[in-house]
Amino acid sequence: MSQEKIIAVKNLSKKFGNFIAVNDISFDVYKGEIFGFLGANGAGKTTAMKMLIGISKPTSGEAVVADFDVNFQAEMVKKNIGYMSQKFSMYDDLTIKENITFFGGIYGLSRNQIKEKTAQLISDLGLENELNKLVGDLPLGWKQKLSFSVALLHEPKIVFLDEPTGGVDPITRRQFWEMIYAEAHKGTTIFVTTHYMDEAEYCDRVSIMVEGKIEALESPKNLKQQYKVTSMNEVFLKLARNVE
């Protein structure tokens, strides 16, 4: 893991009226790391992530993502990142091939690039026989893997995964994390939100958000030592109690 910053967040805040969703957070993410962005529902992690992917304007503070400022160069940020939302984000009434062509197309890939990528992706996932099947007919686990691959079509420097493993079985989750490792190994930075604490163990570093603030930012191993516990789940509980 290099020390080259790929995300640099400084004093970032987002207010909705009187409600402070994200309260003055600062952190860095390094190139090629798997960065876990943790927090309970309503802690502000989704709002923070939306600012980083350029679809929500910060109230104050700055953030540089893949060398572009989210305040002023949101469009450039979008070109250089991949995104997979927590709701399964492909079209059920399109075939696998049509989905790949569509998403490749909106990221500006040429016809040949799309062809190449499709072939590669299909053989990686073992979907040769399903190419012309509607995505809606696939099991959820496959949809999720496909969704992840599609988010990587344009070879982004960072990929943002918003609770990617919600609702899938443990085996598929395991396989999904293997895909994430393989991608990180190629040098892609992974920014992942999750509320499965066992998944937090797979991350290089995790940040834990509580009520709009980042309360902890460390490797899972150091966090466990610091709080003298054996699992990330206990770390999380201790942190949440402290704030209350």
Added chain:
Amino acid sequence: MKRFLGFIKKEFYHIFRDKRSMFILFGMPIAQIMLFGFAITNEINNVNIAILDKSKDSETQKIINKISASKYFHIEETINSESQIQSIFEKGKVKAVVIFENHFSKNLQTSKQGKVQIITDATDPNIANTITNYTNAILLNYIQEVNKTNIPTYSIDTQTQLYYNPELKGVFTFVPGVMTVILMLVSAMMTSISITREKELGTMEVLLVSPLNPLQVILGKVFPYVFLSIINATVIVILGVFVFGMPIQGSLFLLAAESILFIITALSLGILISNIAQTQQTAMMMSLMGLMLPVIILSGFIFPISSMPLPLQIISNIIPAKWFIIIIKAIMLKGATIDIIWKETLILIGMTLFFILLSIKKYKIRLE
């Protein structure tokens, strides 16, 4: 541009693979126009009537022959006294009774005036009205014929002239009406549903994170419906002309241009709705209650605006469909050119700009 084309292709896949969309897009216009054309009509055909001829002279016989020769009426019964009227109406045998006074022919010659009474079963007021009008028309026609041969002429106490639609054909009002309803339905409802669908599925979020800008996303969603609406309008006009004999007196080009203007008005309403509604269901309800009902009730399509109470007449002014119906009726029936309908056209343009500006202002894509 290539991105945009890819987007539109995707949109067509959605439409062509969804049976409901296909039905609304292509089944509905044809079904509606056939329904309005053949079933829901104010025209009458072979209505059963009864005759009470107290005079029984050659003139009344001529008129009765004329009535029975018309395709509108069938003389079901001839009665002899007024006391029978009640009972034949109650049996539902006839819809109207035509009564000639005593000494009809003599009165016509001496006082230059003959009296005919028309009694109709007004449980269905529209039909009753039409029957009265048609009978009057037959009587008028008779008097005109008589007057050609008689000097001095007999007096005519009513003078009715029906311009543009002398046969009072329903087709002339329902073709513009159906066209307006369908364009509203396809453009506003279908686009608002298709945009909110992406919000609901979460794909809108993915599109907004992509390098496509929000304007491209919206235009991409809307474009296929512009295309389909134009096809729909064409189908309706062709059916109107060739199946129902609707005339087009004015320029086809102007008709097309005004239709496209109205399609854009409806689309801007659809976009506005999809900005407010978060789910497909809300979008559909808003379109149906907020757009379809006013179009059907307040646009003058079915109920004439001039006979509405004043507050409703005022409200009808803010319904874009009202202005569009005025415009296309003028073009189709009167052969109007732009210098006659420029005012209505300007109102539509103004409304469209207003809706678009409002949409842009409201354009906050709220993702939870």
